[in-house]
Amino acid sequence: MSHRIVRFCRDAAAALALACAMLPAQADWNKVQQSGALKVAVYSEFAPFSDHGAGIDIDLAEALAKKLKLRLTLLPFPAGENLGDDLRNMVWKGHYLGYGPADVLLHVPVDPHLMADNAKVQIFAPYHVETVRLVRSALAVPAYDGIAALAGKRIGVEKVSIAAMVLLGEDNGRFRDNVRIFPTAAAALEELKAGRLDAVLANRSEIEAVFRGDPAFPLEQAVFQRLPRDGWAVGMAVRKDDQDVARQLQAAVNDMRENGELQAIFARHGVRMVQP
Incomplete structure (x- = not known):
């Protein structure tokens, strides 16, 4: 029992x-x-x-x-x-x-x-899958065949972003003197639209939302060694x-x-x- x-x-x-x-x-x-x-x-x-x-x-x-x-x-x-x-x-x-x-x-x-x-x-x-892309002024940068085309150009990035990290570190800081840091990607993109920048490196979605396919601001793939070419997926988090x-x-x-x-x-x- x-x-x-x-x-x-x-x-x-x-x-x-x-x-x-x-x-x-x-x-x-x-x-x-x-x-x-x-x-x-x-x-x-x-x-x-x-x-x-x-x-x-x-x-x-x-x-x-x-x-x-x-x-x-x-x-x-x-x-x-x-x-x-x-x-x-x-x-x-x-x-x-x-x-x-x-x-x-x-x-x-x-x-x-x-x-x-x-x-x-x-x-x-x-x-959604996000990627980093380059948007340029077709007037300021008439041709783009790689990141070397940005030599001497004014490039905007958002502070504390993947775009800023890879651009500032590219080729031992080759572009550092020409990089302009902004509080948000949207602020940098507005400066590009106003003609005060030649290009911006930012997330593709941020660029598309501002320019919506405007041919005066072509979108380009920017290849960096430390940047995932296929981008990254974003989702949700719970406990x-x-x-x-x-x-x-x-x-x-x-x-x-x-x-x-x-x-x-x-x-x-x-x-x-x-x-x-």
Whole structure:
């Protein structure tokens, strides 16, 4: 009898532990539903994705909330020193000033190294592939056959960006004296449009949103040794335990891609969505 009781208690404890392990994912989704709102973190001053309450990621956040039958609560925030800071402040812990965390953060690189370094988050649902491109003034740089064509030209980049890193380091700093640093890519692109720069190195989506195919500002592929030629996918991040929240968001993105809604959001902002 005693062995039977011990075995029963042990089996019951195991079953309870398994049930408890399965509860948080559903409980977290239930918590989101009960709140009535989907809290979405987006980067601020990040045109064309999110800037002053408008952009691709803002439209995406609105569409996700609508599909999940929730109202939208946006949490715009400035990028931190690194992605680990952003994931900590906006996904799994919250900022020490009391801002966040959100239910989901948009525009997170879907990168295995980033995932390995941030075990408390789940990165999923890639919805676009970003690449760095060069846009030039056809008047100032009439022909382009490689980065050497920019010798002596005024080139704009955004501070603390991939574009700035690769350009400043190219060929032992060959172009450093001609590089102009701007707070955002949008600011650099406006200077190019005004004729105060000869070229800008920036993300393709940022360039497309400003120039929208204007032949006076051709788009070129810029090859750098430290730059991934095929670009990088961007997706979403939630807390590691929020498995059911992730499933709901993934299903919503899949549906938007299949019915063309996702592509239409990008097109409204002059950007061609690239399928991951």
